Amino acid sequence: MISPADVERLFLQAVLSRGVMSAKLAQLLWEKSIDAVNASDGALKLQYRNDKQSWDEFVTKINHSLDNFELEFRALHDEITGKEMYALVNRKGDDIAQMATDYTPIEITFFKAIVERIMLAPHESYSISSMAALREPTAAKLNITKSQAEVVLGSFVAKGWLLKSKKGRYSLSTRSLLELLPYLKSNYPDEIVECTICFDIITRGIGCFTPNCKTRMHFHCFNTFRKRHNACPSCSKDWPRESKDKQFIPIGEDAAKEGDERSRRARSDEAEESDDDEDEEEPPTQDTPPPKKSQKGKKSVKAEDRMDVDGDGDNGRPSQTQGTQRTRRSTRR
Incomplete structure (x- = not known):
């Protein structure tokens, strides 16, 4: 029996067959789903309303239905065009294999390695060169040739997972x-x-050129913001009118510099663990002999023979360090 709930079912069926889509296409699919249900049962007379509030309410209703499956019909603005895009996505981030089921484990590992290099790229460049990408299988010790890696990278681009x-x-x-x-x-x-x-x-996108200012904007967000405001929303520094002005800090591939990919940058947590290991010192043992006292008549004392002012007065041994202070370096610039 046909019911209003069939609109959601038909809509999700259409979404599953298309992947990522524009908001305009998604709303068109909603309208077509309503038309199909009305055509099946003329007594329903469901109405399509072409306004943002009605659309948002429909999306909320769809996502409520998807809650039990840890799925979401999610929106995101395209960083290049600024268009609002939608896709049915898995809310759980515990396994990147959700990206596709037709890739082999080696290919998925390769993709994860590429994603890591992109996310850890210095200077907020969020990109990796073709040469560096082709070196990843060797670095990750994957059983894949260079020619095979080229084919897989082409597949990632063709299926919309990467941009080149x-x-x-x-x-x-x-x-x-x-x-x-x-x-x-x-x-x-x-x-x-x-x-x-x-x-x-x-x-x-771009970043504010004021030192230590955290303002970052997509190009389309900057263009909208700049029409009404003349200064940075964080530091209030006057801004140029064009996003391509050289004063702005580039975000993306324009921020990449020669030599960036000669060394790997670790994730913040990995870098901190490495720093901790380097900073830990082996405490002196109880068998360490006491420093020698300077002899009378000597004009100078060797560095290793100098008395430690914090030493134990009873046995002349240096005191144990109660806690090693650790410093952590930031992996971001």
């Missing part, structure tokens, strides 16, 4: 940012940067 620019650099696509966002937030929390205006993740 005219400069030959790979970066994350809108599809990856939509569908892998839980994974990215879970594995790279310190590398995630959000747009100051829309609060979406940003991997392409």
